[in-house]
Amino acid sequence: MQRDDALVFGAAGNVPQRHEPPAVIRDLAADAGISINGDAPWDIQVFDERVYQRVLAKGSLGFGEAYMDGMWECERMDQLFDRLLRARIEEKIDNWSRFRLLGEILRNSLFNLQSSERAFQVGEQHYDIGNDVFEAMLDPTMSYSCAYWHDAAGLRDAQQRKLDMICRKLDLRPGERLLEIGCGWGGLARFAAEHYGVEVVGITISKEQQKLARERCDGLPVSIELMDYRDLTEQFDKVVSVGMFEHVGPKNYAVYFDTVRRTLKDDGLFLLHTIGIDATSPKTDAWIDKYIFQNGKLPSAREIASTLEDRFLIEDWHNFGQDYDSTLMAWWDNFELAWPFLEEKYGKRFYRMWKYYLMSCAGFFRSRQGQLWQLVLSKPERAGVYRSVR
DSSP states (O other): OOOOTTTTTOOOTTTOHHHHHHHHHHHHHHTTTBTTTTTSSSOOOOOOOSSHHHHHHHHHHHHHHHHHHTTOOOOOOHHHHHHHHHOOOOOHHHHHHHOOOOOOOOHHHHHHOOOGGGGGIIIIIIIISSSHHHHHHTTTOOOOOOOTTTTTTTTHHHHHHHHHHHHHTOOOOTOOEEEEETTTTTTTHHHHHHOOEEEEEEEEEEEEHHHHHHHTTTSSEEEEEEEGGOOOOOOEEEEEEEEEEGGGGGGGGHHHHHHHHHHHEEEEEEEEEEEEEEEEEOOHHHHHHHHSTTTTTHHHHHHHHHHHTTTHHHHEEEOTTTHHHHHHHHHHHHHHHHHHHHHHHHOOOHHHHHHHHHHHHHHHHHSEEEEEEEEEEEOTTOOSSOOOOO
């Protein structure tokens, strides 16, 4: 990660400018209960009036880039984004700037942004930034997905409960072969091999993830491969995918589920763990797409269900999206605590980018626009009765 602090003049020591914002910005903020340079912890403190033009011209992309450049600050950004998202401010700005909105919709509808040729881009941009960031932020299992906080004592406990719940939902049995599509740093593969006696094949599109996952799973019946899901050919007793479906894209949903169907034995089970969105949308957040998850696209329930027809039966659909809010805030606490050891390598602009990322996502799930779903799926050929697990 190359440092670039020259663009950030930072909020420290800056005094909010006392000026009258454009009426459209003032009114949109007021719709969400937010004041420019107000006293509430979720109010925005503006240090540079160019913020407004950036927001009107580029929407969420302009808003996020202005924060990265130190043009505004907020004491509680998680509360800010919760309010903005509940008030659907992004949609109102999109309506104000229809040409930009049209461009984003056309980009997602005309091009396959998640094609085989593009599959490794998000790994290079996000997951390969440096394992030290993720090791500092995540729990010891290195789980980079929503934890299950029911009766959990903390992040580590919540993530272990999530991993165990996945294994129980899959009804894993000793000696079975488990395929994990998008294995991250090997947390689930290691847990399943150690606690449920299964052989695991995990695939990832990140070289850094593959390297660390292999180290963490050394000595276990776990194989970690660098490959695109479309290249899978073997068959497995069970299949799982945690936090990877967000990178598949609507144009590839049919291919994705056909691939899983081909690799899953007739009597097997497939667990899909994915972020979802409350309503089908033709676009994605421009800032997240540029700086965090390139070419990503969140599915709606309708998009998933319609693609599953004639491919899989839905045995169980579990929503615990509000747990992602707690997960993200715990990640932020860990990152903030570790920042003094990371600052020299990554720089202030990365810090502001990462804070914007985690806080905006926490607000996304707190507002309930963001969902977290675990689906247990089976082939119609499966004879056994499935009993739901929580």
